[in-house]
Amino acid sequence: MKLSIKYQIIFKHKDKYSVNSMCKFFEVSRSGYYAFLKRMDIPDRDLPLAEKIRECQEESHRTYGYRRVHIWLERQGIYRNPKTILRVMQKYNLLSVVRRKKFKYVSEHLHKYPNLLNREFNAERPNQKWVTDISYIPTMQGNCYLSVIRDLYDNRIVAYQMSKDMTVKLCSIHDTIKNAMKKENVTAELQLHSDQGSQYVSNDYFVTTQSYGITPSMSRRGNPYDNALAENFFSILKTECVHRVKLSGYDEASLIISEYINFYNNYRIQTKTKLTPLEKRNQFVA
Numbered sequence: 001m002k003l004s005i006k007y008q009i010i011f012k013h014k015d016k017y018s019v020n021s022m023c024k025f026f027e028v029s030r031s032g033y034y035a036f037l038k039r040m041d042i043p044d045r046d047l048p049l050a051e052k053i054r055e056c057q058e059e060s061h062r063t064y065g066y067r068r069v070h071i072w073l074e075r076q077g078i079y080r081n082p083k084t085i086l087r088v089m090q091k092y093n094l095l096s097v098v099r100r101k102k103f104k105y106v107s108e109h110l111h112k113y114p115n116l117l118n119r120e121f122n123a124e125r126p127n128q129k130w131v132t133d134i135s136y137i138p139t140m141q142g143n144c145y146l147s148v149i150r151d152l153y154d155n156r157i158v159a160y161q162m163s164k165d166m167t168v169k170l171c172s173i174h175d176t177i178k179n180a181m182k183k184e185n186v187t188a189e190l191q192l193h194s195d196q197g198s199q200y201v202s203n204d205y206f207v208t209t210q211s212y213g214i215t216p217s218m219s220r221r222g223n224p225y226d227n228a229l230a231e232n233f234f235s236i237l238k239t240e241c242v243h244r245v246k247l248s249g250y251d252e253a254s255l256i257i258s259e260y261i262n263f264y265n266n267y268r269i270q271t272k273t274k275l276t277p278l279e280k281r282n283q284f285v286a
Contacts (some may be wrong), residue, residue: 003028004214007036014045020087027114028215031206034091035213037118045166050092053080053085062097074139087150093207111206117193118215123153126284127186130158131193132176132200133230135255137162137242137257146257147176149192150233153284156265156277157233158184173199174208181212193217195227234266 002053007027010019023030054066057149066086073080079121088178089095093238106135114158123129129152136143145154159180163172177192200218209216219226247253266278273280 001026002030002034004113007033008108011037013208022052024114027116029113029116029217030091031210032213034210034214034216038212042057046088046091047152047165049078049080049085049090050094053094054075054092057094057096062094065096089202090206091210101188110201111203111216111221112201113218115215115226115228116191116215117222119226119228123151126151126153126189126281127184127190128153128188129193130180131227131230131235133195133227133232134197134199135175135234135238137247137253139247139249139253144253145172145248146234146237147172148233149176149180150230152229154277155229155270157231157261157279160257160261162249162257173205177208177212177214183282186213189215191215191217193219193227193230195224195230196221197217 006028010026010028013022017161019030019033023033032092042247046061052188052243053069056069059070060072068083069089070080071086073085089278117131119128120129130153132147132149132150134145134147137146145163145165146160147163149158150156151158159176161172161176161179190213192209194216196218199205200216226233237257237260241256245256264277267276269276270280275283
């Protein structure tokens with residue numbers, strides 16, 4: 001069944017069943033469903049509530065969690081289930097920006113996605129299936145981190161981003177997706193597959209993928225082969241480039257990796273296709 005038909009069925013029965021349960025049943029992501037609504041200009045019934053929550057967060061300087069928002073709404077004569085309020089806050093990126101010390105609040109920001117890729121590593125067209133991952137790059141000044149997005153149609157690296165330390169890894173992922181979407185002409189549904197790393201289950205990642213209409217896919221826990229093609233690139237990179245030299249620091253690592261990815265995308269022949277990624281891409285006829 002086509003994804004668009006699944007989305008239409010979910011929209012038709014949204015008043016009878018929860019969107020979340022129907023998305024799980026049809027094995028589609030909520031972000032993909034909401035992106036479908038946006039493309040079809042279908043009115044979102046959550047929008048009026050979201051606007052009231054936005055008003056509340058402006059008054060509280062975005063310090064209110066969903067429980068306080070629930071109380072605030074009741075004072076305005078608006079009565080909604082707290083879980084509904086939390087869902088709408090997550091959907092419209094209206095969660096509190098204040099971090100709580102108690103771990104239980106972190107769960108409000110976690111998102112898990114079905115394994116839509118399911119080890120189907122072949123794609124029929126460019127920008128149909130992307131895989132992404134992060135790996136460390138050792139240097140004499142310590143590790144730096146590389147985030148990449150790889151297209152499964154031709155195996156080219158669509159975009160990449162380097163960061164100096166773990167604290168900016170999430171920003172690096174956001175920038176990698178942003179750069180990829182700027183470069184590529186994405187005209188149909190796009191899956192982006194990742195592992196269950198903390199960056200990929202975060203609310204920021206959810207918001208980023210939703211804003212670009214990307215459908216996230218996620219490996220099963222403890223199944224590294226579910227994202228084998230992303231990890232395979234890092235193996236190639238480290239074997240053919242990184243481990244052959246002693247990198248002095250971040251600047252040299254950035255330069256060397258930039259040069260290698262240019263070589264990999266445009267000149268490195270793949271044994272399976274006997275073509276470079278660029279040649280494979282140029283053969284595609286839309």
